[in-house]
Amino acid sequence: MRLIKSDRTIQALKPGTKRLTDGAGLYLLPFSKGDNHYWRFDYTYESKRKTLSIGVYPETGLALAREKADAARASVARGEDPSSLRKEVKQSISKKVDAEKRAKRGESPLGSFEEVARRWVDTKRHGWTEGYGHVVLRRLQMHVFPLVGYAQLKDISPKMMLDAFRKVEACGHLDTANRLREISSQVFRFAIAEGLDLRDPCADISDALKKPIVRHRSAITNPEQLGQLLRAIDEYSGSFLVRCALQLLPHLMLRSSELRMAEWKEIDLDNRLWYIPAERMKGPKISKMGKPPHLVPLSTQAVSVFEDLFELTGRTGLVFPSQGRLGRCMSENTLNVALRAMGFDSSIVTSHGFRATARTLLVEVLRIDESIVEMQLAHSVKDALGTAYNRTQFIHQRLEMMQSWSDYLEDLKHNRAKIVHPTLPKFTPVTDRLKVFEKRREEIAT
Known part of the structure; x- marks a missing residue:
């Protein structure tokens, strides 16, 4: 039974009038919050009393208010909560509006692979080196975002991800394809950790990609050949900066990138020490306690080269500034191009290969303890506390090792090395004896 006769009844209300009930839970609150009249609907859902806002009079007239109340009652009869349904509709509209705004700004939809991946990268950046973070994002932008970037994570199948990775694989980049699978898998796991109800499709395709063949970078481990290379570097007629960089590489046991990006403020020539910031060292992760700088003791030979360089580039801030690119360091291909020119x-040597050269000869020829060599190469140490003490651990041994290594290189360059490198004899298969037997038979027969 309807209790409010018509809209005229509402229009005739005077200030101070109390609640006007229409029956079955629908009522009007006159002059609430000023001169406005507000419709409300009370209902019971799961044994709880709830109130739903229906609208404001006169925008929502009596007929419309009753229609909305009837719809709400029907929802309750179906076992649905009208308030929850309204929130879902509002959220849907809000998401649609937000999606349109993001699209206008050129951004990917919320919940899409690209949107989640970019948030994952931003979350992880603080624990990565700058270069590693750039590489990760660049790989995703080139190979994954164009194919599945705008797809919702819940809608992405293993086949969709496999198709993206196989396009990279088809170009011969097997290592990149496998790394993309690992990166994408971390994006899905990140979303799962945030509460999304899905599974990682990349876990189903780990065996569907070709495994890359591990190829070590070429390095000279023969002392005689190393001496020839050192002499060739001293005679290099190209850029003075490049010659100095090539002269330093064998002595410092660093990756070429760590040398090229060197800054003078990191180097103490008086005490023959170089502290390379942890964020510039290779590797995506920095420990929770924070990684200390990597210590590079400088031999007298290395200091001499740095002294000459300081006179030329000391005011630039960079040890190896790029020619024609202000504020940039020497490019990554410069050193390898110079080696090719010599x-x-x-197939013989690369700029990175000097690390393998040092690793091999220091242990095999100079008999330096392997753990000290590994520490100087900035490789991971086995003990949990090792990383925290890398800055000073084995400091005296490392200082002595770096000087001994430079002295050995100097001896090789001038053909005066007295240490003999152990070499294997030329391989002669026992089957070669058969040729001798056959020759003897022929001699006897004749």
Whole structure:
């Protein structure tokens, strides 16, 4: 039974009038919050009394208010909560509006692979080196975002991800394809940790990609050949900066990038020490306690080269500034190009290969403890506390090792090395004896 006769009844209300009930839970609150009249609907859902706002009079007239109340009653009869349904509709509209705004700004939809991946990268950046973070995002932008970037994570199947990775694989980049699978898998796990109800489709395709063949970078481990290379570097007729960089690489046991990006403020020539900031060292992660700088003791030979360089580039801030690019360091291909120009192709040596050279000869020839060599190479140490003490651990041994290594290189360059490198004899298969037996038979027969 309807209790409010018509809209005229409402229009005739005077200030101070109390609640006007229409029956079955629908009522009007006259002059609430000023001169406005507010419709409300009371209902019971799961044994709880709830109130739903229906609208404001006169925008919502009596007929419309009753229609909305009837719809709410029908929802309750179906076992649905009208308030929850309204929130869902509002959220849906809000998401649609937000999606339109993001689209106008050129941004990916919320919950899409690209949107989640970019948030994952931003979350992880603080624990990565700057270069590693750039590489991760660049790989996603080139190979994954164009294919599945705008797809919602819950809608992405293993086949969709596999198709994206196989396009990279088809170009011969097997290592990149496998790394993309690992990166994408971390994006899905990040979303799962945030509460999304889904599973990682990349886990189902780990065996569907070709495994890359591990190829070590070329390095000279023969002392005689190393001496030839050192002499060739001293005679290099190209850029003075490049020659100095090539002269330093064998002595410092660093990656070429760590040398190229060197800044003078990191180097103490008086005490023969160089502290390379942890964020510039290779590797995506920095420990929770924070990684100390990597210590590079400088031999007298290395200091001499740095002294010459300081006179030329000391005011620039960079040890190896780029020619023609202000504020940039020497490019990554410069050193390898110089090695090729001297007649040493990539199958013989690379700028990165000097680390393998040092690792091999220091242990095999100079008999330096392997753990000290590994520490100087900035490789991971086995004990949990090792990272925290890398800055000073084995400091005296490392200082002595770096000087001994430079002295050995100097001896090789001048053909005066007295240490003999152990070499294997030329391989002669026992089957070669058969040729001798056959020759003897022929001699006897004749």
